[in-house]
Amino acid sequence: MKNKLLKTITMLSKGFLYGLILQMLLVNFSSIMQAKGQYKGIEEVTIRLSAPLLTIRQFFKEVERETPFKFAYDNKRLDQSQVIHFDSQSGTVEEGLITVGKQLNIRFRQINHIIDVFHHKKEGGHPQIVQEWDTVTGTVKDQNGEAIPGATILVVGTNTGTATDLEGNFTLEVDEGAVLQISFIGYQSQRVTVSNQTNLNIILEENHSSLEEVVVVGYGTRERKDLTGAISQINSEEITKTASLTPEMAMQGKMAGVFVSNPGSNPNARPSIRIRGVSTLGYNDPLFVIDGIPLVEGGAASGDARNQDLRGNVNVFNLINPNDIESISVLKDASATAIYGVRASNGVILITTKRGSKGKPKVSISSRYGVQNIKNDWDVMNTQDYVETYLEALNNNPAASPDPNYFRFYDSSSPEYLGNSPYYTDEWLNATRVKNAVIQDHNVSITGGNEMSNYAVGAGFSGQENAMYTSTFNRYSAYVNSDHQIASWLKVGESFRFVYSQTEEDGGAGLNTAFSAPWQPLYDPSGFRGYATPGRMVGDGFLSNVMVVPREIIFLPFLN
Structure with a gap:
């Protein structure tokens, strides 16, 4: 059974190889024939x-209309109103040009589909039709003398060209003085001027930098970032133009196909990033790679909700100072999965931090300080509007049967009627906003180096207060890195990054509470720490969110 399977695989492999070779031969043959037959001479059309x-102008127009040829001439030197007499109205373009040349004492020169018009220096000279091409043959080889099949030979400035056969040979008809460009993948292009040669021997040198790019593509290096795929990139200048304290917000609105949501004024909140939309019903966050090291945040990608809780609610990327970033690149298509595997299915964000460079020591200092305020005031219902809306909803629902225990609060004839209660929503809204919330960012760095070594040292402080009640974020960061070229084949470097961050979260009720019952006061001088207890006086007793009555519990959701 094994032998039979092995024979089958061998037979299929041979068939595939023979088919591939035949296909290559056919493609090269068709390319050569197409290049050789691309243009027809004036004697064939x-x-x-x-x-x-006909006047000379009419003759030119009729030739250009009926053939692919175009005329090039000097309007000042050529009188286009001159009349030519043709013995025959039918014939080749070459015969027509000879007739014109004899009568007007001009000559023509064809290059591809262009026919240049020249004047004779001597009167009475015989008109000339200059044929456009000489036949040139040649061979293209590499530095080891091996033939290069499939190399492209192109006449610079034209569409004329051909390709070498399996033995590296080519034949091409060109004009004397034409420049040939010879190129092949992985080799440096070369240009040769045709003078009196009829046979050319071309030696192409390997393009080492091009080959290195193919090997290093996309594997986290700083110079090459998966050039075969869709990519967006921003540099340090664009990053530092924004007042953002996180790398995610520095990307917002600057990369095609990358959506970054604003989580609000909370500095600890995690922005949502989607590359080319939502790809799954589950985890959609991209993979972050910082200086070649993938960063996975807790159990974020886990399918188990308990493991997802390990992620926490604080944005871990607050640890990265945007001022320390040299560039941010986003790999958006499937080619990224060839490098980082299934983790890259939602895209990859490559973050490269700053390093030293050759030159004198350079000191950079930046400082920002500002305040944030929420300017908009919300137009919300007062107490009377709230009660009227409730009654309107009740009247529009014939099946409703309100509980008499709390319907009395909406009955205008009841002493517990809420419509006449004071309005406290503005009090709550003002308490949820932090006036002049501070945002600041201060950084200093020193970079330099020479031919053998470079270095970079920097430190920074960033702080932000939430414009809504209430949270704060402070970050102290410092970094040191250097690179040393010990030998032509050995480079040594190190990177140290120190980050200390402080986050504070005061879990207030937020706007949901502020926008609920408009008759609920916020402050009470006699209450605990000066705050009012949720609820209200009803008769001789105080009712809170839950009113306990013998043998039953009545929930009063409107008494927030």
Whole structure:
């Protein structure tokens, strides 16, 4: 059974190899024939003129209309009103040009589909039709003398070209003085001027930098970032133009196909990033790679909700100072999965931090300080509006049967009627906003180096207060790195990064509470720490969210 399977695989492999070789031969043959037959000479193209007498302008227009040829001439030197007499209205373009040349004492020169018009220096000279191409043959080889099949030979400035055969040989018809460009993948292109040669021997040198790019593509290096795929990139200048304290917000609105949501004024909140939309019903966050090291945040990608809780609610990327970033690149298509595997299915964000460079020591200092305020005031219902809306909803629902225990609060004839209660929503809204919330960012760095070594040292402080009640974020960061070229084949470097961050979260009720019952006061001088207890006086007793009555519990959701 094994032998039979092995024979089958061998037979299929041979068939595939023979088919591939045959296909390559056919493609090369068709390319050569197409290149050689791309242009026809003036002696091959026929034309029929509209009349035996034509001006030079009319003759040019009829040739250009009926053939692919175009004329190039000097308007100042050529009188286009001159009349030519043609013995025959039918014939080749070459015969027509000879007739024109004899009568007007001009000559023509064809290069591809362009026919140049020249004047004779001596009167009475015989008109000339200059044929456009000479036949040139040649061979293209590498530095080891091996033939390079499939190399492209192109006449610079034209569409004329051909390709070498399996033995590296080519044949091409070109004009004397033409420049040939010879190129092949992995080799440096070369240009050769055709003078009196009829045979050319071309030696192509390997393009080492090009080959290195193919090997290093996308594997976290700083110079090459998966050039075969869709990529967006921003540099340090664009990053530092924004007042953002996190790398995610520095990307917002600057990369095509990358959506970054604003989590609000909370500095600890995690922005949502989606690359080319939502790809799954589950985890959609991209993979972050910082200086070549993938960063996975807790159990974020886990399918188990308990493991997902390990992630926490604080944005871990607050630890990265945007001022320390040299560039941010986003790999958006499937080619990223060839490098980082299934983790890259939602895209990859490559973050490269700053390093030293050759030159004198350079000191950079930046400082920002500002305040944040929420300017908009919300137009919300007062107590009377709230009660009227409730009654309108009740009247529009015939099936409703309100509980008499709390319907009395909406009955205008009841002493517990809420419509006449004071309005406290503005009090709550003002308490949820932090006036002049501070945002600041201060950084200093020193970079430099020479031919053998470079270094970079920096430190920074960033702080932000939430404009809504209430949270704060402070970050102290410092970094040191250097690179040393010990030998031509050995480079040594190190990177140290120190970050200390402080986050504070005061879990207030937020706007949900502020927008609920408008008759609920916030402050009470006699209450605990000066705050009012949720609820209200009803008769001789105080009712809170839950009112306990013998043998039953009545929930009063409107008494927040």
